[in-house]
Amino acid sequence: MIELIGVSKKYGATIAVNQVSFKVNEGENLVLLGTSGCGKTTTLKMINRLIEPDGGQVLIDGKDIKQQNPEKLRRGIGYVMQNIGLFPHYTIEENISVIPKLLNWEKDKTDRRIIELVDKLHLPKDSLKLYPNELSGGQQQRVGLARALVADPSLLLMDEPFGALDNVTRGSIRKEFKDLEELKRKTIVMVTHDVQEAFELADRICLMDKGEIMQVGTPKELLLNPLNDFSRKFLDGERLALEFKMIRISDVWANLHEASYVSENRFSPELSVWDAMEKLRSGNLSELIFEDEKGVFKKISFDILMRAFNQYKNTNQHG
Amino acid sequence: MDEQQQTLWQFMLMESDKLLNQTLQHIGLTFISLLFAIAIGLPLGILIARKRALSGTVLGIAGILQTVPSIALLGFMIPVLGIGAKPAIVALLIYALLPIIRNTYTGIIGIDKHIIEAAKALGMDKAQILFKIEFRLAMPVILAGIRTATVINVGVATLASYIAAGGLGEFIFGGISLNNTNMILAGAIPAALLAIVLDALLALVQKMNFKNLRKTLTILPILLIVLSAFYILPSAYGSGLKAGFTPEFMGRQDGDLGLKTAYGLKINTVVISDAVMYKAAYTKELDVISGYSTDGRLKAFDLKILKDDKGIFPPYYAAPIVLQSSLAKFPGLENTLNLLSGKISDSIMTDLNYRTDYLHQSPERVAKDFLVKNKLYKVPGKGQSGTVKIGSKIFGEQYILAEIYSMLIRGNTDYQVETKTGLGGTKICFDALLNNQIDLYPEYTGTGLLAILKPDKRLVAAVITNKDKTYAYVRTEFVKKYKIKWLKPIGFNNSYALMMRQKQSAELNVYSITDLKHHLDNN
Numbered sequence: 135m136i137e138l139i140g141v142s143k144k145y146g147a148t149i150a151v152n153q154v155s156f157k158v159n160e161g162e163n164l165v166l167l168g169t170s171g172c173g174k175t176t177t178l179k180m181i182n183r184l185i186e187p188d189g190g191q192v193l194i195d196g197k198d199i200k201q202q203n204p205e206k207l208r209r210g211i212g213y214v215m216q217n218i219g220l221f222p223h224y225t226i227e228e229n230i231s232v233i234p235k236l237l238n239w240e241k242d243k244t245d246r247r248i249i250e251l252v253d254k255l256h257l258p259k260d261s262l263k264l265y266p267n268e269l270s271g272g273q274q275q276r277v278g279l280a281r282a283l284v285a286d287p288s289l290l291l292m293d294e295p296f297g298a299l300d301n302v303t304r305g306s307i308r309k310e311f312k313d314l315e316e317l318k319r320k321t322i323v324m325v326t327h328d329v330q331e332a333f334e335l336a337d338r339i340c341l342m343d344k345g346e347i348m349q350v351g352t353p354k355e356l357l358l359n360p361l362n363d364f365s366r367k368f369l370d371g372e373r374l375a376l377e378f379k380m381i382r383i384s385d386v387w388a389n390l391h392e393a394s395y396v397s398e399n400r401f402s403p404e405l406s407v408w409d410a411m412e413k414l415r416s417g418n419l420s421e422l423i424f425e426d427e428k429g430v431f432k433k434i435s436f437d438i439l440m441r442a443f444n445q446y447k448n449t450n451q452h453g
Numbered sequence: 454m455d456e457q458q459q460t461l462w463q464f465m466l467m468e469s470d471k472l473l474n475q476t477l478q479h480i481g482l483t484f485i486s487l488l489f490a491i492a493i494g495l496p497l498g499i500l501i502a503r504k505r506a507l508s509g510t511v512l513g514i515a516g517i518l519q520t521v522p523s524i525a526l527l528g529f530m531i532p533v534l535g536i537g538a539k540p541a542i543v544a545l546l547i548y549a550l551l552p553i554i555r556n557t558y559t560g561i562i563g564i565d566k567h568i569i570e571a572a573k574a575l576g577m578d579k580a581q582i583l584f585k586i587e588f589r590l591a592m593p594v595i596l597a598g599i600r601t602a603t604v605i606n607v608g609v610a611t612l613a614s615y616i617a618a619g620g621l622g623e624f625i626f627g628g629i630s631l632n633n634t635n636m637i638l639a640g641a642i643p644a645a646l647l648a649i650v651l652d653a654l655l656a657l658v659q660k661m662n663f664k665n666l667r668k669t670l671t672i673l674p675i676l677l678i679v680l681s682a683f684y685i686l687p688s689a690y691g692s693g694l695k696a697g698f699t700p701e702f703m704g705r706q707d708g709d710l711g712l713k714t715a716y717g718l719k720i721n722t723v724v725i726s727d728a729v730m731y732k733a734a735y736t737k738e739l740d741v742i743s744g745y746s747t748d749g750r751l752k753a754f755d756l757k758i759l760k761d762d763k764g765i766f767p768p769y770y771a772a773p774i775v776l777q778s779s780l781a782k783f784p785g786l787e788n789t790l791n792l793l794s795g796k797i798s799d800s801i802m803t804d805l806n807y808r809t810d811y812l813h814q815s816p817e818r819v820a821k822d823f824l825v826k827n828k829l830y831k832v833p834g835k836g837q838s839g840t841v842k843i844g845s846k847i848f849g850e851q852y853i854l855a856e857i858y859s860m861l862i863r864g865n866t867d868y869q870v871e872t873k874t875g876l877g878g879t880k881i882c883f884d885a886l887l888n889n890q891i892d893l894y895p896e897y898t899g900t901g902l903l904a905i906l907k908p909d910k911r912l913v914a915a916v917i918t919n920k921d922k923t924y925a926y927v928r929t930e931f932v933k934k935y936k937i938k939w940l941k942p943i944g945f946n947n948s949y950a951l952m953m954r955q956k957q958s959a960e961l962n963v964y965s966i967t968d969l970k971h972h973l974d975n976n
Contacts, residue, residue: 184574209576219571223589223663232575265663281575 135160136181136289136321141190143176150176152345153190160288163322165336167329173345174325178291181323182211194289209236212282212320216294218274220266226277227262233285244284251280254316272303283316290317292324296331308334329372333380341365354380358450378408381446383424383434389442390424393433397423400431407443410434464635471624476643478619481684482538483606483647486545488681490602494550495595498557499583508558515551523548523612528729531616536697536725536733538684541610541618548609549602556598560591592666593659600655607648611640614700615726617733619684621647623700623724630701630878632904637880693976694969697725697739701878706913707903708743708949711765718970727848731756740953741969745769747799747850747947749806757958758950760965768920769897769948771850773858777936779892783841787940789865790858790893794941796827802850802945809849816849820856831864840869844891846882847875850947854895879904887935897947901927901939920946 136158143151151173158164166174179185181192183204192199199207220229227248234244252259255276266274275298282290295311296304311317312335326332332339333353341348341356341364348368349361357376360366369376383390384403401413401424413422414436421435434442465472501508521529526547530540564587572586588595614622624640627633658669702708703724712718720741725733733739735754744751746758773790780787797805805823808814824830843858845851852874859870873891876882879900885891902913902923908930916922928939951966963969 182574184570205576205578207576208574213571213574215567215571215574217565217567219565219567219574221568221572221586221590232577236576236581 135195136323137191137193137196138177138181139191139193141177141180141187141192143173143180143185144188149345151180151187154342154345154347155190156340156347156350158321158323160321161319163324163335163337165332165339166323166325166342167327167332167336167339168342168348169327172342174327174342175293176345177342178293178323178325181291182208182213184208205236209233209285210287210289212285212287212290214278214282214290214292214295216297218266218278218298220274220277220281222266225263225265226257226269229266229277230280230284232281237285247284247286248280251283251316254314255280256310271299272307275299275307279311288319288321290320290322292322294325294327296328297326311335329369329376333376341368343368358447375408377443377447378411379406381407381443383407383410383432384426386439386442386446387426387432389445390432390434390438393423393431395423396431399423400425403432407439410439411436461635461638465639468624468639472639472643475619475621475623475640476647477683479607479610479621479644479647480680481682482541482545482610482613482618482620483603483651484677484680485684486542486610487549487599487603487606488677489542490546490549490553491599491677493546494553494598494602495557497550498554498595499561501554502558502561505562512551512555512558515554518547519551521547523609524615524728527612527616531729531732532736535736535738536616536618536729537723537738538618540616541613545606545609545613548605552598552601552605553595554598556594556601557591560594560598561587563594564590589663592670596655596659600652600659603651603655604648607644607651611644614724616729617697617723617725617739619724623703625700626726626878627700627704627724629880630699630904631704632878632880632883633704636704693721694740694973695738696720696722696741696743697730697733698722698743699727699730700724702743702949705903706910707765707767707899707917712951712966715763715765716966716970718966718973720969720973734952734954737954740957742952744950744952745850745947746950747802747806747945749803749808749810749849751952752803752807753811755955756952757955757964758952759958759963759969761950762965762967764918766949767899767903767917768923768946769899770920770924770942770944770946771854771895771897772924772942773854773893773940774886774896774901774931774937775893775940776886776889777932777938778889779841780938783839783866783868783892785866786841786862786868786892787938789861791941792829792861792865793857793943795944796829797823797944799945799947802947805853806849809853816852816856819853820860823853824857824860829861829864833860833863834867836863836867836869838867840871841893842871842873842891844876844882844885844894845872845874846879846894847877851895854943858893858895886937895943896939898923898927898939898942899948901931906930906934 139155141151141154142149154177156164166177168174176185180187183199230248230251231244234247248262252262257273257276257280261269261273266277269277275296296308299307308331324335336353338350338352339356340350343364349356349365356365357369357373357380360369382403383405387403401422403424403426410422421433424432424434497511501511523544526544527540530544534540534543568586568590569582572582577585610620611622611625613620614626621640621644624636628636628640661669698709709722730739730742731744731748731750731754734742734756744756775790805819808819809816821830841862843855845855855872855874859872862868862870873885876885882894883905886894898920902917906927916926924939924942931937931939951969953963958964961972963972
């Protein structure tokens, strides 16, 4: 568990981070979201003392990190960065085994762990003897991730981890990342400026502006109950798409009618509104049938879905 | 051309011992100083990469040190470090420093800062980041600096022979003084090859990928130390007297070779430049030196000439030598130059030299004082009938003579004068005259005979014992061979001479070269 209490950082007269406080629970994925210069990266770097705060406290598992040796602290925290930062003069294997070496692991243990990670992260096995410049950008990012995960830290910090990738690769790696077993039990703090990415990966989002926290909450809370103008305006551009992706058929379940017939093609109500719309469109269908775990069947068409969605929004926004 | 190459080859074979020794010394000097330069430059480079505020100052100082002319730098070293290996190594080190510091600094600050951040974030401490990351990534740039320093060192190491530190400069400068092309090439070609080969090898290392570089980097320091060891510090001179002879003297029949054959003199000898030799004798770094009999420093440093009782040093009477074409082009020039004939004796010349060399009066002033005193000075004319070009070699006496002639010509004729002083050794001066770059310069009969004409031994023996015969011979031959005329001798005889400190000479009872031999044989 991580806790920031009134953490601040100044550079000369500019206040980069002002009195930031939040908690990240065990196994939670908190995304620091904001425009460039909002202080999100500075905040992240103060968690492993790459940047020393001018004020406030950072606690990891209840212990003040100021009291710990910075090198030892960092060896226990995974760190993934936008520019990947692989060492160009090290092979992939050597890059991944930097921390095990610093921790004086036995060679066997390191080797086993590397093979395990290569497998989990879908890296080609023969890449271990290669140098970073011989890999594609996507592969390099996986190596960066492997390097951060090798000592199985319970805490992972990620600074725009997909920022250096092209859009297509970014999408696919993000999906893989989400499904990665290795990451599911980790406490993760991630920085991004990409709203889509934040909503896709975050358990909670911490929205920042000019060094201050604007709102902390689940993606749904941010979308439906913005605390202030900034929160509202920040998401406005992509609001509709985000809402479609965020809200599931199960959310609007009460607003749908039971189906009068049963089709062979049935879908789970865990599908998002966005996905349901895509199914209608791509299959050129006029209706879809859903079945929940209780065996209740419901039917949607474009019109029905839109109506139910609007009803859901009206009730939740003001509730 | 074939003949020339063959004789060069023959020369190299004949002198193969010396050549090998000099080459090894050269390599050793280059690398021992490089080793020290790396040991100092690398940490300094790292320091200024950490504390950027210092970078301007450190790089500035290293830059200024590098612009000091090498000869001057060697000169500065002598009062502090004496002669021989120490000052040579320090001087070379100073030249090698700038490229090493600068490239270490540039190499380190040029590393992508994200890589350093990654290293920090993974939990490396400062030392680990320096040695595992920064150093390794900056290595190609650092190696480029070391490569530059190596090539600079090979070049500058030729000058080490000026201060008795050995190296291929002994052949090069000996050859220039002796007008011996083969000797110059025997030193210059290996030096050039050395530079080219080392440059190419280091270029290979520099372009290696990280994998090969890693292996090479473990071998390189060992290699560096082994190469440095080629230069076994010539500090173990043993007891007894130590002699310092100029490269020119070393190669001459009427020099070291004659001392060996005629006197059977065996003395511990180092090669050293004329410029620092007298001082080194004065400061007791050397005991016996091969000086010139009219040198002002003889007086300044209280040195005593040992009598040449077997007459191996030929007469070196000075006289202006002039292109015949120039005498025709400038009527009245010959008479003007001859005004000086017989006016300067040995003691007068020594005194004039003393004034420039030791009292640091300018050659112009010394020349003018002399002319005024002898009522030869006249106010310069307008100089509208053409320009006479006067050359001189690169030592004090020649500067004074060039000034005296220049004033005589300006005062007595309507010619303008242009002086080209400091033309190095005999070869450079004489070639300048032959190619009409200059019209005249003061030369010595002995040099004309032994360094320029080089007749066979029999003929040398016949004319060398008598100063008039020597003069008559060079006068006739120069006209015949080169269309150059020897004018009347100035008067003084600036011959070679062995000299010692007055005090030591008295203590040891050594007054002649034969005495010296006896003393050496008995101790």
